Amino acid sequence: MLAIRLVSGPERPDTLVLPLRSAGPAEEPDAPAALVPTAPALPDDLLAEAAALVPAARLTGRAGEVREHLRPGGSPLRxxxxxxxxxxxxAWRTAGAALARAAKDETCVTVALPADAVDALRGLVEGLLLGSYRFRLTEAGTAPALAEVDLVVGDPDGLTATLDAARTTAEMTRLARDLTNTPSSVKNPQWFAEQVRAAVADQPDLHLRVREPEELEAEGFGGILAVGRGSASGPRLVELDWRPGDARTHVVLVGKGITFDTGGISIKPVPAMKLMRKDMAGAAAVVAATLGAAALRLPVRITTLAPLAENMVSGSAFRPGDIVRHYGGVTSETTNSDAEGRLVLADAMAYAVQELGPDLLVDLATLTGANAVALGKRHGALYSENDQLAADLLTSIEAAGEHAWRMPLPADYVEYLGSELADLHSSPDRGAGSVVAALFLREFTGDLRDRWVHVDMSAPSWSENDEAELTRGATGWGVRGLLRWLATL
Known part of the structure; x- marks a missing residue:
């Protein structure tokens, strides 16, 4: 990963990066660009030379444009x-990702930042680290040479905290990407739990409990057990706790952790199954966000629950029409074993409400394909009955560079959950897939019904292309938004 440091002046100026902003308003995207005044000021002759290049290079100032100018014998050389x-x-985040790709053949670059550098620094650092991400197991080709980036600022000491926050956020997003990108030939519930255990091994303020299948059976986690029953790799429940002494708020984060989803007996068609190693992206996001909160010493208690299972086809797999008894005793009828995520989430949420007594409950899940149908590839679907809580989380998600849209929880659809055999029907085939799944989960929120948020993030958890700070594959969606929100509590 890139080494990034703050400096007060260009120390290794072989390659100097100068930022430009659009000189026109947002409604005039093709207006000419202008150099951004930097701190400290750069030599007048260098700035004059750079300014003369802007119109010749046909730069408009739109975020992410990069042009190179060689200066043989000069300093800097480029x-x-x-x-x-x-x-x-x-925009700085987009620019940082573009710079990481454009300068991949350089060893070190120096970037001059403006005097008011807080937003620029955070965006640029996150963009650099996320845009340069490469999956560690499968990425082919020559690794980028770029190893170091110097950021020239007026007050390095005063911006250290901003740099640390940006770096931690990007590192945790990269971790979530790694966990999600890992092939399911490697990744199963036990492997995921071991990755979390390794991550907290040297951190005494983080507490971890991993429930094995026998413990899940003894404590009544029937949803997790049902989904994991068809696999040779038994299910797990990861419980990770960050408990700072000055915490005033207790948040429980729940993340869906299906390490591979065949659909079970209701088997998926091949095209829909190819990327099902990503069906634990919610668990990856909440675990990474909790590790990030601990690294940043955020003064909020966080308990993260990651129910982990592999939904496979076998003689022991649960069947369409089975009745599942969830933690706490509520039963559900499922006529589609490919609607498995809500079953494991229901167990974890019921446990959180009944045993942990949090102030707030948030779950993230790659839950339905209906998310993408409704909102496309870049937006998560957010559900909550609490207007302020929903607004606060949406604001943080957008500020972090992610996207979500609030969806309704209509009372008219609650009747869809009726079952003649059980307390609830978990997979009624009556349309509104993402909405009905959210309504099912709401039944397990108990007294926290008005302090709960559900985010269906199936679509934005994966990118088909490199785009801004996203790279092809897992996006780590949710880590940045959660960390930004947790920092406000």
Whole structure:
């Protein structure tokens, strides 16, 4: 991963990066660009040379444009002109990712930042680290040479905390990407639990409990056991606790952790099954966010629950029409074994409400294909009955560079959950798939019904292409938004 440091002046100026902003308003995207005043000021002759290059290079200032200018015998030897759009954090994040790709053959680059560098620094660092991400097991080809980035700022000491926050956020997002990208030939419930155990091994303030299948059976986690029953790799429940002494709020995060989803007896068609190693992206996000909160010493207690199972086809797999008894005794009828995520989430949520007594409950899950049908590939579907809680989380998600849209929980659809055989029907085939799944989960929130948020993030958990700070494959969606929100509590 890139080494990034704050400096007060260009110490190794072989390649100097100068930012440009659009000189026109947002409604004029093709307006000419102008150099951003930097701190400290750079030599006048260098700035004049760079300014003369802008119109010749046909730069508009739209975030992510990069142009190279060689200066044989000069210092610096190369100028990179980097467009940062309107100069907000999101634009700097896009620019950072573009720089990571454009400068991949360099060893070290120096970037001059503006005097008011907080948003620029955070966005640029996250963009650099996320745009340069490469999956550690399967990425082919020559690794990028770029290893070091110097950021020239007016007050390095005053920006250290901002750099640390950006670096931690990006590192945890990269961890979630690694966990999600790992093939299911390697990744099963036990493997995931071992990755978490390794991550907390040297951190005494983090407490971990992993429930094995026998413990799940003894304590009545019937949903997790039902989904995991068809696999030779038994299910697990990871419980990770960050408990700082100054915490005033207790948040429980729950993440769906299906390490591979065949659909079970209701088997998926091959095209829908190919990427089902990503069906634990919710668990990856909440675990990574908790590790990030601990690294940043956020003053909020966080208990993260990751119910882990592999949904396979075998003689022992649960069947369509089976009745599942969840933690606490509620029963559900499932006529589609491919609606398995809500079964493991229901167990974890019921346990959280009945045993942990949190102030807030948030779950993230790659739950339904209906998420993508409704909102496309970049937005998660957010559900909550609490207007303020929903607004706060949406604000944090957007500020972090992710996207979500609030969806309704209509009372008219509750009747869909009726069952003649059980307390609830978990998979009624009556349309509104993402909404009905959310309504089912709401039945397990108990007294926390008005302090609960569900995010269906199946679509934005994966990217088919490199785009801004996203790279092809797992996106780590949710880590950045959760960390930004947790920092406000």
């Amino acid at each position: 100028l990179l002109l980097l467009s940062v759009g309107e100069g907000d954090e999101r």
